[in-house]
Amino acid sequence: MMKEKVSCNKAAIVTGTSRGLGEAIAEELILQGYQVFGMARTAPDERLARVDAFAFVQCDLADTGALEASFDYISRSVDISQVEELLLINNAAMLEPLRPLPEIAAAEMAKHLETSLLAPMVLCSRFIKLVQVQEQHSCRATIVNVTSGLGEYAAPSMSMYCSSKAAINMLTRCIAEEQGDAARPVQAYAYDPGMIDTAMQTAARGQELGQFPLQRFFQESYETGKLRQASDVALELLRMLQEPHENGSLLKATRY
Structure with a gap:
């Protein structure tokens, strides 16, 4: 944990x-000169943890109390009066459960929504308050809510994931509408990174075909080389953020 405020002109x-x-996003942000606060349940790889420009904030995003306490810690740790650009990237989400809706317990539904929807909503709320309470200083403030193509299309055995991503898209649009008349508007975008070679893809390929009909699709996507590297997608996202977009837009990564 940091003992004194970090002074920087770009923070995320x-x-x-x-x-x-x-x-991958954290690593690319650091290369581009950002002080990065990484929130997750488990610590990152040592190569990232050793970097001075990275601060790991351990937090179970499904725990609203812990989430708010973690955000308070971050807001105390950065000297926002010196920040010219501030980013919030809501990337964390759950993929599972991957079963037909009648086979999903209420507790599993709650856990998924707490992590994939409620946590981003809470962080967006606190982020906007942090930015707009500053009377003597304004910065370029941007929210990126990572979504999926499955937020626009229905899929069997993916009711939780599809629903939470669809809600993330709508949350982003609502924030943009609310910010329309703000003195210092926060920009909010949903970002669909496409298919990436990550642990989520591995989990999808490992499902039983009888329970998860799309298992074959995920397997074939992997075998035919359709998955992109996370580092390439992260770099593309940051390039897109340097371009003008209508507030509330759904940004999509380049497809093969």
């Missing part, structure tokens, strides 16, 4: 930095 809060796309 990224969830799910222990692996996959979140880790």
Whole structure:
């Protein structure tokens, strides 16, 4: 934990930095001069943890109390009066359960939504408050909510994932509508990274075909080389954020 405030002109809060796309985004942000606060249940790889510009904030995103306490810690740790650009990237999400809806217990539903939807909503709320309470200083503030093509299309045995991603898309649009008349508007985008070679893809390929009809699709996508590397997608996202987009837009990574 940090003992004094970090002074920097670019800072980012990224969830799910222990692996996959979140880790790749954190690494690319650091290369581009950001101080990164990575929120996750488990620590990242040592090569990231050793970097001075990275601060690991251990947090179970499904625990709302812990989530708010972690955000408070971050807001105390960065000298926002010196920040010219501030990012919130809500990347963490659950893929499972991957079963037909009648076979999913209520507790599993709650856990999924707490992690994949409630946590991003809470962080977006706190982030906007942090930015707009600053009366003497304004910065370029941007929210990126990582979504999926499955937020627009229905899929069997993926009711939880599809529903939470569809809600993330709508949350992003609602934030943009609310920010329309703000004195210092926060930009909010949903970002669909496409198919990436991550642990989520491995989990999808490992499902029983009888329970998860799309298992064959995920397996074939892997075998035919359709999965992109997380580092390439992270770099593409940061390039896109340097371009102008309508607030509330759904940004999509390049497809093969």
